[in-house]
Amino acid sequence: MSYLKFDRRLIANLDESLQREQLRTNRMGAYSCSTIVGCNTRKYHGMLVVPIPELSPNNHVLLSSLDLTIIQHEAPFNIGIHEYQGDVFSPKGHKYIREYNIDVSPYTIYRVGGVIMRREQIFCHFSHRLIIKYSLLEAHSVTELNFTPFLAFRDVKILTHRNEHIRNEYTTVQNGIGICLYEGYPNLYMQFSNGVGYESAPHWNERIEYIKERERGYEYTEDLYVPGYFRCTITKNKPIYFTAGLEEIDPEELEKLFESEQKSRIPKTDFRHCLYNAAQQFYYRPTPTDGYLLAGYPWFGVRARDMMVALPGCTLYCNAPERFERIMNTLMPIFTAYLHQEEMTTKVQNLSDPDIGLWIIRAIQLYAQWSGNAEETRKRYGNLVWQIIQYYRRNIHPRIRMTENKLLFAKGDGRPLTWMDAKLNGKAVVQREGYIVEVNALWYNALCFMGGLYPDEWEKDLKALAQEVQKSFTDTFYNEHDYLFDYVMPDAPRDQSVRPNMIFAVSLPHSPLTRRQQRNILDIVTRELRTPKGLRTLSPKSEGFRGVCGPSQYERELSYYNGSAWPWLLGAYCEAYLKINGRGGIAFVERILIGMEEELQQHGIGTISELFDGNPPYMGRGAISFAMSVGEITRALCLLDEAKTEISNPIIRYL
16 A cells, blocks of 8 residues: 555545645755646746756756657547646646555556556656656557657746747757757756657747746746657557756666666655655755755755754654764854854855854754764764854854853844744844843753763853853743743843743753743643644734734735744654653654644645644645754654653763
């Protein structure tokens, strides 16, 4: 029985099937993404979407789609699908789909009269190359195929329209063509394993619409260029392979390359292996030595905070410690240069946000817990931890300083300072500044973590500092209603809003709170913020709550951190729940994670979305695949495993 399988009844209902998107990446920043029926609903969708840094920092859609027409007895059946102006779908190729399956690599089964066709797709690792395998399973007569490519050659954020600047020349290569529509772009090579005929029939396919962009309030209509079409005959037991790439390839290698790539895939047979597979999609190796995690697909790049939060779950807890080490080895010189205020050029965004150093220490702490080896952690990362702590103590950062009470105080110019980074008119929607609760929980935890790495320095210098931070934290944040203020500005009215960031003061190994205080906080988070899909960013009882994210950009910015539910926060929540309730919390946490499992069949297939509405039915929103969501849910699964098997090592746990 397939784990991720969709039958013809769901696929025939476009209201359902167009909400489900599949994504494959190549670990070099490129991807292939569309809905499960092959109808593009976003400007970010495309079969071959690649980075071209010389043109822009964004990815670029080269091959938007490839329509297949099956011909029997001179009768054509186009199994593609596009939406045009007026909610018109043409052709309606989804009606021929009998099954869509994504257990190893995505494949679709089509039935057209007496023809049964299987289409399998692979996006090659570490190469900007797509391969599609077409297999004829059943046919009662000669079967011909026509392949029609729809080309875009544009930035993912800019739609293209009919124009006179296009270059319609093409070059003939072995079993295919090479084409480049605009100056500055690379050639796109489209080739087949078998000999094919090519008919040049250049024209524009106009007024294609992308409904997701329409919903989001953006431009949503595009014209795509069709250079011509390929034609061939297919027989049983002799598949045809199509490839699109930036380099010409020997067609005889396609079958072998396809099989090799398929063998390297993680079968998506259950919840855990889907998360492992999803975690791989964020891995980004632009060079043989560097490594990063992309924040999410289809529109995010490398963001410092997202990378640090997601890193342990997407590497260590997916049995890929070598990726953790590669990414940290890439980041350490970059962040060390930043600490020393040296000029640098880097792919990492938001490196100067005031809390980044604390999230780096948290990732290193999780490495120490995972490895159980304090000496190895100290050898690899101890110096960086020490430098970060001294950086905060010396008040070098322009937007955060340690005040007399030893807490960290963040002050800016109205722009976001933390992970709650939605903006309107350049200003943070939620202007969290002053003493920020998770920043100072991370600060206290980082100081205590140093006690496990450098006991002598801890006793001599940091123990007294940590004790002062502990007292000041409670005095500043804990209120008479038994929860924590989200942020505190001295000499200003205290915002009583109930927000999820206080959960870190419970979940972190070193909490500045008493056991009773931790339980009180866990209780209010459970009552007011927990949903089946994550923690709300604001309680429904608090002023300004927005339970639905959207539809306009303005409404989305307001709702992201005023009620939307974020799955990544479940990592800290599950950690806190198991910490406070022990074995008694196992069944509850298990139910939470089972509730997330059903999301693998929604929105982004086999992965977890960026956020969800804060009100039922908790619709998935934002990026279809988000590294923080995948990483923290994966880590929560491992915490649950640990609780079930009663693994307990106080030395490791409290590093």
